[in-house]
Amino acid sequence: MQVKARYDAxxxxxxxxxxxxxxxxxxxxxxxxxxxxxxxxxxxxxAARRIQVLEAEIELANSF
Structure with missing residues (x-):
């Protein structure tokens, strides 16, 4: 049996x-x-926003 979940933003x-x-x-x-x-x-x-920002900053720092 599958349960379909609906997520409200x-x-x-x-x-x-x-x-x-x-x-x-x-x-x-x-x-x-x-x-x-x-x-x-x-x-x-x-939390999702901060994770995204930190990942971008780390990626930028590692590109040098």
């Missing part, structure tokens, strides 16, 4: 970040020497 904006996001954000913020980017109480959307 408003719910994702309000939900707390997932454990996987938290771990990834912590690792990236340490790697980028920006520990202030990590916070335990971020929303799912804010």
């Amino acid at each position: 408003r719910v994702l904006l309000a939900e707390q970040m997932t454990r996987a996001q938290g771990l990834k954000l912590k690792r990236l913020s340490d790697e980028a020497y920006q520990p202030a980017q990590f916070a335990r109480d971020l929303s799912f959307t804010e």
Whole structure:
């Protein structure tokens, strides 16, 4: 039996970040020497945005 899930964007904006996001954000913020980017109480959307920004910064730094 398959369960089809529907996700409401408003719910994702309000939900707390997932454990996987938290771990990834912590690792990236340490790697980028920006520990202030990590916070335990971020929303799912804010965590995703910070992860994306940190990944881009690290990629840029590694390109030199």
